[in-house]
Amino acid sequence: MAGSQTTQENNNYRPSILAVYQGAGVSKKSKNGRKAMLSAKAKRQEKGMDRAEVVVDKQEKSIERSKERARIVQGRAKAWDELNKKMLAQNANEEAQVMLALGENWADKENDADADRGNRR
Secondary structure, three states, X not given: OHHHHHHHHHHHOOHHHHHHHHOOOOOOOOOOXXXXXXXXXXXXXXXXXXXXXXXXXXXXXXXXXXXXXXXXHHHHHHHHHHHHHHHHHHHHHHHHHHHHHHHHHHHHHHHHHHHHHHHHO
């Protein structure tokens, strides 16, 4: 009968039932490997680099537009400066002519006044 007990014990031993309890403790879930994490990080960095490139392009365009506007404003300023110089020269010329005319009139009046004084004496 001893032989029948060992077969009965062997029949009661079922590793499939005990396998459930081997992994019953608290354990950390493993991720799908290091490459999955790295590829996600690489994708984030690539997106960041793409965004940075877009920002740099926008900034370059903005700077170019600003420089173009500055050139236009400076061009207008040059035209006004030239016009102002011409106007100042023209005004100075007109004032000189007026002063000259007044000077001649003044000189004529002085001469007339001197002549009048001479006649009075």
